Amino acid sequence: MSSQKYNHFTLDDRIxxxxxxxxxxxxxxxxxVLGYNVTSISREIxxxxKFVKMIEGDRCKHISKCRCSKTKCRSCPDYEEDICEKLLKAPWVCDGCKNLKQCRKNRYRYQPKEADQYANQRW
Incomplete structure (x- = not known):
């Protein structure tokens, strides 16, 4: 018998x-710990x-090798946004990252209260 829940996440679950x-x-x-399926947790997160734009978050991957001025970087034909590889796989957010204070890349954060409000609006 499965102990998994088949109901919506509560605010306490999200916290x-x-x-x-x-x-x-x-x-x-x-x-x-929460008694949910791992896919449900991943999907919830x-x-x-929530996207958090950093001041220097639009840096190019090639900025150290590029000859363009930093102000024209976005118009450069070789421009590629420098996205953290950790955001391309679970857990999909920067929460818990050891490099968070030093990182200048754009971020995703999980905010329980906002997540609860957003989810309740969908239902």
Missing amino acids: RIKQMLLENLSLRKIAD FRNR
């Missing part, structure tokens, strides 16, 4: 997800993450 993300726990561990 606990945030806390566990900050502790750098895996999605599987978060799912086990991905759907409700």
Whole structure:
């Protein structure tokens, strides 16, 4: 018999997800603690993450090798936004990242209250 829940996440669930993300726990561990399927946890974080634009977040991947001036970087034909590789896979957010204070790239954060409001609007 499965112990998984088939109901919506509550605000308390979302707050606990945030806390566990900050502790750098895996999605599987978060799912086990909360009693949800790991796919549900992943989908919850991905759907409700919030984009945070950093001042220098639009830096080009090639900025150290490029001859363009930094002000014209976006119009350069070789421009490629420097996206953190960690955002391309689970847990989809910067919460819990060891390099967060030094990182100048654009970010995604998981905010439980905003996630709860957004999810409740969808239902």
